[in-house]
Amino acid sequence: xxxxxxxxxxPMDPESEGFTRRGFVKYxxxxxxxxxxxxxxxxxxxxxxxPVEESMAMAAVKEVTLPDADKLPKGSALVFKFxxxxxxxIHHPDDSWTALTAVCTHMGCTVxxxxxxxxxxxxxxxGTYDPKTGENLSGPPPRPLKKFDVVMAAGxxxxxxx
Amino acid sequence: xxxxSDYWIDRFGIGDAIAYxxxxxxxxxxxxxxxxxxxxSLFCFLVQVVTGILLMVYxxxxxxxxxxxxxxxxxxxxxxxxxxxxxxxxxxxxxSVFVHMFSVFFMKAYRGPREFGWLSGILLLMVGLIxxxxxxxxxxxxxxxxxxKVGLEIPSAVPIIGPPIANLMRGGLEVSExxxxxxxxxxxxxxxxxxxxxxxxHLWLVQKHGNASPPSEEAKPEAERKSIPFFPNFLAKDxxxxxxxxxxxxxFAAVFPWQLGEAxxxxxxxxxxxxxxxxxxxxxxxxxxxxxxxxxxxxxAIGMTLFTLGMVLWILIPFYDTRDKTALRAKRTTYFGLLxxxxxxxxxxxxxxxxx
Ligand code: FES
Numbered sequence: 001x002x003x004x005x006x007x008x009x010x011p012m013d014p015e016s017e018g019f020t021r022r023g024f025v026k027y028x029x030x031x032x033x034x035x036x037x038x039x040x041x042x043x044x045x046x047x048x049x050x051p052v053e054e055s056m057a058m059a060a061v062k063e064v065t066l067p068d069a070d071k072l073p074k075g076s077a078l079v080f081k082f083x084x085x086x087x088x089x090i091h092h093p094d095d096s097w098t099a100l101t102a103v104c105t106h107m108g109c110t111v112x113x114x115x116x117x118x119x120x121x122x123x124x125x126x127g128t129y130d131p132k133t134g135e136n137l138s139g140p141p142p143r144p145l146k147k148f149d150v151v152m153a154a155g156x157x158x159x160x161x162x
Numbered sequence: 163x164x165x166x167s168d169y170w171i172d173r174f175g176i177g178d179a180i181a182y183x184x185x186x187x188x189x190x191x192x193x194x195x196x197x198x199x200x201x202x203s204l205f206c207f208l209v210q211v212v213t214g215i216l217l218m219v220y221x222x223x224x225x226x227x228x229x230x231x232x233x234x235x236x237x238x239x240x241x242x243x244x245x246x247x248x249x250x251x252x253x254x255x256x257x258s259v260f261v262h263m264f265s266v267f268f269m270k271a272y273r274g275p276r277e278f279g280w281l282s283g284i285l286l287l288m289v290g291l292i293x294x295x296x297x298x299x300x301x302x303x304x305x306x307x308x309x310x311k312v313g314l315e316i317p318s319a320v321p322i323i324g325p326p327i328a329n330l331m332r333g334g335l336e337v338s339e340x341x342x343x344x345x346x347x348x349x350x351x352x353x354x355x356x357x358x359x360x361x362x363x364h365l366w367l368v369q370k371h372g373n374a375s376p377p378s379e380e381a382k383p384e385a386e387r388k389s390i391p392f393f394p395n396f397l398a399k400d401x402x403x404x405x406x407x408x409x410x411x412x413x414f415a416a417v418f419p420w421q422l423g424e425a426x427x428x429x430x431x432x433x434x435x436x437x438x439x440x441x442x443x444x445x446x447x448x449x450x451x452x453x454x455x456x457x458x459x460x461x462x463a464i465g466m467t468l469f470t471l472g473m474v475l476w477i478l479i480p481f482y483d484t485r486d487k488t489a490l491r492a493k494r495t496t497y498f499g500l501l502x503x504x505x506x507x508x509x510x511x512x513x514x515x516x517x518x
Contacts, residue, residue, distance in 0.1 A: 043240035
């Protein structure tokens, strides 16, 4: 008697649920439905994602050349777009140059160069950075601003990703 | 597993819906095929809603209309496909609505108690045609521009109130960016707001009164009439039809992608062989013909009057050919229907021959 109980428990029993005709039809319909869902979903995803792909391609730029930026007066800064995000080119009062991303590492506000106090400030939550190194000095920002290489030329400044 | 599905069935009262659907039945006879066309129309409408919303993600009405459609067609991934599906499905929608309407007509399904199913259906067709007309302008290419220009001449032919109405629709004396902007509001906001409640009423009436049997079936004794349960039998067939429709739309959209012409330019002459979409071809040809027969405004006026008269008769048919009236009226109505189909087909074919 105990043997017959055993056979009933065997998972490969052809009478068990997974092998019925009904079960097969269910899976077949499910499979076809899934195939249709993918065939419809994939183009829609790519369609909606198109500008994301475009902006990723734009974000991948290696360098940006800024015509006439060499004429930037000492103690001032220029905001420009590096790929898709804002960046700062600073001409320091001691005639040195720095380029940094202008996106605050705290929550993404665009930072500003404050020539009077020679600091970079973020107006959103009062974070400050060192304008020469990009180091976070005070306030909530957790990380320094990323630096770029600056290459001077006659009539232009080229900013490169490091 | 079974336990879990029971939970949802109970909580959402799905059981009640299924019990209700099981009680309903659909007549089975040699004309049953025509019962699917309302469902096909509904499916096309749903496709229009989905693809329309997707197109709205990139479409910009107003001065940038053409440029945005150019982007959708040529630079956004699968944009050409979404646009093409929207166009093909629009055409299939109107085609299936026409088939649905004529099958209802010849099966005399408009007779009481279904008069309001007929009337709401006609309203849906009219809104559908305005959907088609307004949507046609949105890409703002040269065909769209001239089609709208010509189309708006029809309301302006109506004496006194015509021209101000046409000007309001155009947003000026000439089709321009203002026209596209307001046609977009019409196409994507006002018409859906009109369409949905009428559609709701139409579907409710179908639920309420069920499918009509053609008179040939009604003449048979009760015992000889066959029917199948709505759930699951008819619903399964209906869904199969939807699947076929989906495949047909996808096939046409992919194999014959909808084209985009050159940007509209009011200073360029109209392109050669310009003609309206097939669903306006009959009116177009009739007006053209009347214009030749009776020169000047008279032709247009006579053509429009005839059309309006025909429409009114068509709309009022349920009140003429009722169940309790004589067989003569029933017969006359059928002849009237055949005449209408004949005229529509002939003028449409004639119109296309004239275009060649
Ligand atoms: S985002 Fe700059 S300090 Fe918070």
